[in-house]
Amino acid sequence: MNARATVLEVIGLSRRFGGLTALDGVSLAVGRGEILGLVGPNGSGKTTLLNIVSGRLSPTRGEVLKDGQSLTGLAPEAVCRAGVAGTFQLVRMPDALDARDNVAVAAMYGRKRMNIGPARAEAERLLERVGFEGSRFVHADALTYFDQKRIELARALACAPDMLLLDEWLAGLNPTELERGIALVRSLNEDGLTIVLVEHVMHAIRSLCERIVVLNAGRVIAAGKPEEALAHQEVVRVYLGENA
Ligand SMILES: Nc1ncnc2c1ncn2[C@@H]1O[C@H](COP(=O)(O)OP(=O)(O)O)[C@@H](O)[C@H]1O
Ligand SMILES: [Mg+2]
Structure with missing residues (x-):
């Protein structure tokens, strides 16, 4: 049972590459204020799904609705203005900019369309919000991995979203950083953000998500509370098969 109002609805989504x-044919709904976990083995379609929701890819078939309005086929900027932003796998930050301006640029072109002065002030606020520890005047490539991840997150927040898509944002963190990362995701949710969390770190999934959806080969094979969905026979088979 999900008593929350639906904020995002994915209906019969298909995508072919050649x-x-x-x-x-993936369908799922995300409730307002929820952290929905999206899990599944490598290649199961998780990133493709987030890329379609965010407007980076168009679907072959199906629809994406946010608050009842269609996002299908919109460009990433328009999706951002509709309140959906995310961090993405395999996206590099512009090395020519320092940490603060990496975030400021996102604020300038985001939902609020700020000028450079206010955008830089907003960037400083957001870097602090995500716990950024480096110098804000250092270029992105000279920062620690965790700070690069935090800049990515601050860039997404600079769009002023009410829904956040996180594609393996916690991957590659050491155990201490992971706990801080989990606490940060939780606090953003407590501030009112609805979150879709694609993650391989099961500890993070179990501690953050009330509900998960499990994909395999582009299809939903289980959904529900983490402990129940992960115990589903087909999910166990898929994960054991991957490790065999
Ligand atoms: N741009 C692309 N061109 C061709 N194949 C792609 C492309 N993006 C993803 N794929 C393929 O689609 C499938 C799903 O990939 P992906 O969504 O990245 O999975 P996941 O994020 O769950 O690991 C994989 O087989 C992958 O190789
Ligand atoms: Mg992926």
Whole structure:
């Protein structure tokens, strides 16, 4: 049972890449204020799903609704203005900019369309919000991995979203950083952000998500509370198969 109002609805989403079906009729709903976990083995379609929601890819078939309005086929900037932003796998930050301006640029072109002065002030606020520890005048490539991740997150927040898509944002963190990362995600949710969390770190999934959706080969194979969905026979088979 999900008593929350639906904020995001994905209906019958399919995506082919040539002969490969990356997503095959996926439907799911995300409730306002929820942290929904999206898990599944490598290649199961998680990133493709987030890329379609964020406007980086168009679907072959299906629809994405945010607060009942269609996002299908919108460009990333328009999706951002509709209140959806995220951190993405395999996206590099512009090395030519320092940490603060990496975030300021996102604020200038985001939902609030700020000028450079206010955008830099907003960037400083957001860097502090995500616990950024480096110098804000250092270029992104000279920062620690965790600070680079935190800049990515601050860039997403600079769009002023009410829904955040996190694609393995916690991957590669050491145990101390992971706990801080989990606490940060939780606090953003407590501030009112609805979150879709794609993650391989099961400890993070279990501690943050009330509900998860499990994908395999582009299809939903289980959904529900983490402990129940992960115990589902097909999920166990898929994960054991991957490690065998
Ligand atoms: N741009 C692309 N061109 C061709 N194939 C792609 C592309 N993006 C993803 N795929 C394929 O789609 C499938 C799903 O990939 P992806 O969504 O990245 O999975 P996940 O994030 O769950 O690991 C994989 O087989 C992957 O190789
Ligand atoms: Mg992925």
